[in-house]
Amino acid sequence: MHFAADTTTWSEYLYEFYELDKTFACSTILENTDFYTRAEKEKMRALIESATETKTECSEEFMIVMPDGRLKWHVTTLHPVLDSDGKTIGLYGIVQNITAKKEQTREQWLYKRIFDQLPAGLLVRNPEETCIYANQAGRALKEQAITVSAGAAKREHDDTASTASETDRAESEKSARLEQCKADKQSIIFEDKLTDAKGCERIFSTTLLPLLDESGNIDYFIEYSTDITAQKQYELERQRMAYVAEKTNGLVMITDPDRKIIWVNRSFELILGYQANEVIGRNPASFLQGPETSSETIREISRSLKNTGSFSGEILNYTKRGEKIWLYLNITAVNDDTGKLINYVAVENDITLIKLAEQRLQQAVEKERELNRFKTQFVNLASHQFRTPLAAIRSSIDLLDLKLESLGNSPAFIEVFHKHRHSITEETIRMTELMENILDIGRMDEGKIEISRKALPFKQFMDTFVQTNVETGGQRRKLKYRFDAPDSIIDLDEILMRNVLRNIVSNAFKYSEGKPSPEMTVYYTDNTYFIRIKDHGIGIPEKDQPFLFQSFFRASNTGNLPGSGLGLMIAKKLLLLHGGDIRCESKAGDGCTVTIQCA
Numbered sequence: 001m002h003f004a005a006d007t008t009t010w011s012e013y014l015y016e017f018y019e020l021d022k023t024f025a026c027s028t029i030l031e032n033t034d035f036y037t038r039a040e041k042e043k044m045r046a047l048i049e050s051a052t053e054t055k056t057e058c059s060e061e062f063m064i065v066m067p068d069g070r071l072k073w074h075v076t077t078l079h080p081v082l083d084s085d086g087k088t089i090g091l092y093g094i095v096q097n098i099t100a101k102k103e104q105t106r107e108q109w110l111y112k113r114i115f116d117q118l119p120a121g122l123l124v125r126n127p128e129e130t131c132i133y134a135n136q137a138g139r140a141l142k143e144q145a146i147t148v149s150a151g152a153a154k155r156e157h158d159d160t161a162s163t164a165s166e167t168d169r170a171e172s173e174k175s176a177r178l179e180q181c182k183a184d185k186q187s188i189i190f191e192d193k194l195t196d197a198k199g200c201e202r203i204f205s206t207t208l209l210p211l212l213d214e215s216g217n218i219d220y221f222i223e224y225s226t227d228i229t230a231q232k233q234y235e236l237e238r239q240r241m242a243y244v245a246e247k248t249n250g251l252v253m254i255t256d257p258d259r260k261i262i263w264v265n266r267s268f269e270l271i272l273g274y275q276a277n278e279v280i281g282r283n284p285a286s287f288l289q290g291p292e293t294s295s296e297t298i299r300e301i302s303r304s305l306k307n308t309g310s311f312s313g314e315i316l317n318y319t320k321r322g323e324k325i326w327l328y329l330n331i332t333a334v335n336d337d338t339g340k341l342i343n344y345v346a347v348e349n350d351i352t353l354i355k356l357a358e359q360r361l362q363q364a365v366e367k368e369r370e371l372n373r374f375k376t377q378f379v380n381l382a383s384h385q386f387r388t389p390l391a392a393i394r395s396s397i398d399l400l401d402l403k404l405e406s407l408g409n410s411p412a413f414i415e416v417f418h419k420h421r422h423s424i425t426e427e428t429i430r431m432t433e434l435m436e437n438i439l440d441i442g443r444m445d446e447g448k449i450e451i452s453r454k455a456l457p458f459k460q461f462m463d464t465f466v467q468t469n470v471e472t473g474g475q476r477r478k479l480k481y482r483f484d485a486p487d488s489i490i491d492l493d494e495i496l497m498r499n500v501l502r503n504i505v506s507n508a509f510k511y512s513e514g515k516p517s518p519e520m521t522v523y524y525t526d527n528t529y530f531i532r533i534k535d536h537g538i539g540i541p542e543k544d545q546p547f548l549f550q551s552f553f554r555a556s557n558t559g560n561l562p563g564s565g566l567g568l569m570i571a572k573k574l575l576l577l578h579g580g581d582i583r584c585e586s587k588a589g590d591g592c593t594v595t596i597q598c599a
Contacts, residue, residue, distance in 0.1 A: 001048075001091045017074065017097055019066065035064040044076075051078035052088050061098070073102040121204070121225035127218050129178055141194065141204070141225055181208050182218060192225070202229045230336065251327070251348040257341045259283050271350055273320030284346075290318040301331070305344070309333035314351065326355040397424060451493050451577055458529060459487040461494065462522055465501055471509045477517040479505065485524035490598070496574050497598075500582075503567040504533050504594050510561060512537030512591065529598040540586040548584055557588060 001008050008027035015022055018035065025032075030041050040062055051058040059077040066072060074095050081090040112135075115122055121138035125131050134142060181188055187209040196202050209222040251272065252265040261279050269275055272288070279287070289298065297315050304311040311331045319325055327348040334343040400417075462483060471477040508518035512535040519534045540548065544555045549572045552565040572582050579599030586592035 001093075003088070003090050014095060017072070017095065018064075035066075036062070037065070040064070047076065047078060048091065051080050051091055055080045055082060055086070055088055072097070072099045074098060119227075121223070123223040123225075125178075125221040125223065127182075127220075129175070129221070132220075138223070138225070177208055178221065181210050181221065185210050185212065185216070185218065191228070202227055203232050204228065234336075234342070251346075251350070253284060253346045253348070255284070255344045255346070257343070259285075259344060262343070271319070271325070272317075288317040290316075290322075290324075292316055292324070293318075301329075305331065305333065309335075314355075324352070325350060326352045393424065451496065453491040453493050455489050456492045456494060457487060458485075458490045458492070459483055459522075461492065461497075462531075465498060466520065469502060469505050475514075477509065480517050480519040482520070483522045485522050485529060490529070492598075493578055496578055500571045500574050500596065501531070501533075503571050504596070507567060508533050508535035508537070508592070508594075511535065511558070515591075531596040531598065532593060533596075534591065534593040536591040539588045539590045539592055540584070541588040545584065545586065549582075 006027075010026045012022075014026070015024070018024075018029070030036065030044060036044065043060060044062065047058055047060045057077060057079050059075060061073065061075050064072050064074070074097050076093050076095050078091050078093045080088045081092060083089050115135040118135055118137060121141040122133075122135040123131055123138040123142070124133040131142070177188060177190060187207055189205065189207050192204045192206055194202050194204060204225045205228045206223055206225040209224065210218045211220040211222055213219045249267055251268040253261060253268060254263040255261050260281050260283055262281075264274075264276050264279060274287070285298070293316050297313065300313065301311050301315075310333065311329060314326060314328055317325050317327055328351050329346060329348050331344055331346045333341055334345055336342050462481075466479050466481045469479070505518065505520070512518060515536040518536070519532075521532045521534075523530055523532070538557055540555045541557055544553075547553045548555075549569050551569050553569075554565040568582075568584070575582050575596065581597045582594065583597075584592065584594050
């Protein structure tokens, strides 16, 4: 560079370096080309200014960008040219192409960056077993090994009875591996236990690989170590789980995140008929589900596993022989410490016998319902059909009464007539009541009886009932009645309660014939009215008492006394509908006490 002439001259080398022909005006390279970025141009101008002003040799490294995008690097060293007065009149420079070196350094930097980002430890040893390179993970491993050795040495120092230090053993094991690798010139794999910075034991799988030269001699040893602690723990858990699963009678199946089987227990093979090697790698749905498997259940399994990671429920599957099998499933997702899905574990129990029993029970219930419907229809039909002839018999008796009064019959005939007329009347009434009872049962079973409450003075209701209910034949006894309770207005279904009381009182008279009159007492306790009817009749044997409120049941000591075995059962059902209840206390030969709890 000649300052006075403002010219710049290049050697041929520079034209080759910049890949320009010799017609290029080299003095304009900074102004008219894009070889240099703006920062590089500023750096070049600063270098020229520094060499000019300091009158000393100055050097700097530069990068240029070729038109095709390639990068080149050079080092430019500027020397000042001085006149006799020591004034700078020009500069000459030497340009050194360092592209190859730079690219090599850059490549090394790239490799170093890649190696340091590896999660596995990488160490390089020379034939003398000295470590000459370690990546970031490898350096951490070396530090852990030092920590282990230091801890072992301390324990050796503290334990005077020890004959060989753990440090010596560790070093001996490492040397033995290296010697084996030297001798065999083959890679070897082994596991190491080291302690991390938090004091936790970690397990590493290490590969020791010999790097050979052209002559087959060992240049270096490469150590490649991977942390397999989580894998070991998982394998241990799987072994434990497999041991437990093998001991259970339930079917156990483990799948990968894609729901492909990776393990089944022995019960799976025995119950379903598939061997493990037949199902590994397959989705269980592809061979266990069949034409009658519920599509809704299949969708519910997918929804539950997606939303909650678990499912519990029943499913119909098929064995290898095509037999149906009901299974109760419990499926659970297994995640690692980071929350990543690892497996699904399914525990299945064979509930086929239970499902078959349920189906038989359901069929029996349906048959029972059908039978009840038939019985109800028959009872209703028969009851209605009986009413017509019963009404005809009663009207015929009334007509005979009228006819008898108009005829002059002998007293003996009239006596016989009245005797049989009385018998016909009683049996007709009994048959009518029986039909009414059966109809009531039908209405209760069908839920057609409705409670109709209204406000009534309770004492007045009870007084009226007692006055109108006396023994229909025989002694014509009346109830011994006592109202030992406060009188109040209560909500009562008058017809229902009257029917219940008439039923109980009728029994009290019937089964205590020839005995003192039954007693009726009304009392009040715990905000509830109770009605107690006590008779002094034949009582009820203890063995019969559990069945008193069943249909058509009569005590074993009733003999020829008339009755249908429906009264107590109807009374209890009506009271329960009303919100009350009934209980009975008795002893054979010592009467019976029935207590009614009003609502």
